[in-house]
Amino acid sequence: MxxxxxxxxxxxxxxxxxxxxxxxxxxxxxxxxxxxxxxxxxxxxxxxxxxxxxxxxxxxxxxGLRDRYLGTIAALTALGGQTMPQLKVNIAGGRKAGLSQEEIAEVIWQMALYGGFPAAINALNAALEVFGEEDS
Incomplete structure (x- = not known):
């Protein structure tokens, strides 16, 4: 555990x-x-x-769990838009594991280099949805 x-x-x-x-x-x-x-x-x-x-x-x-979530969020981002449901679940899990909104945004943006700008922008939109749910 x-x-x-x-x-x-x-x-x-x-x-x-x-x-x-x-x-x-x-x-x-x-x-x-x-x-x-x-x-x-x-x-x-x-x-x-x-x-x-x-x-x-x-x-x-x-x-550490938070580092595993960074890797997971990065991989799902680079895989592209078809991973949106899993990405949202893992962004929420990453927040519970201690990742800040800034860390999540940065790892997503880093993946623009590997998965392309559309994949990173789609992932940022997923992150904004998760962050918005946290605020409500």
């Missing part, structure tokens, strides 16, 4: 339980929403996302 410094801990524990605790903290209701939307088509998909993405990736030791 994530320690006080935002770094992952012992992954010999049940990664699904670790992932579920972390995902509920960062994105409350995500597993239920995925299950409601896709569970009839892909049973176990929601639990798989929680286990792999949160329990096995975000909870890993060696890199």
């Amino acid at each position: 994530i320690d006080e410094e935002g770094k992952g801990g012992d992954l010999t524990k049940n990664t699904t339980d670790i992932g579920r605790k972390l995902s509920e903290h960062l994105n409350p209701g995500m597993e239920d929403a995925l299950n409601a939307r896709y569970g009839h088509l892909l049973p176990g998909m929601a639990e798989g996302v929680v286990d792999f993405a949160y329990g096995r990736q975000y909870a890993r030791p060696g890199l």
